[in-house]
Amino acid sequence: MKQTTREWIDKAEDDWHVAQMSYRARKRPSHDAVVFHAQQCAEKYLKAKLEEAGIAFARTHDLLVLHQLVLPVEPGWKVLQPFLIALNPFAVIYRYPGMSATKADSRDALKNSRIVREVIRKSFGLPN
Secondary structure, eight states: OOHHHHHHHHHHHHHHHHHHHHHHOSSOOOHHHHHHHHHHHHHHHHHHHHHHHTOOOOSOOOHHHHHHHHTTTOGGGGGGHHHHHHHGGGGTTTSSTTOOOOHHHHHHHHHHHHHHHHHHHHHTTOOO
């Protein structure tokens, strides 16, 4: 595995753990943080796979753009599309005043991110 790929995976795992900790917080759960970090986890795992495959990608938070780039090397990942569609808005929608994520949003984001994470980790031969 390339060093840069490992770094993307480490960053993705950091986001995964932050999302989980934020969701489980008893005193002040931050649902905005949960959905953002769940999206970021999926994004960084997609970028890890692109890096490992030697596929260039632009700076983007758009999971669907990244998904299209990775499909030639992982055609079976077409099944991830609905999960990525659900996560895609969370890169920006709740980061600014005016809207806030709910507990249901958090639960769904974690579920969707978990599925993406498990599929990609499996492709790298990593445990879930």
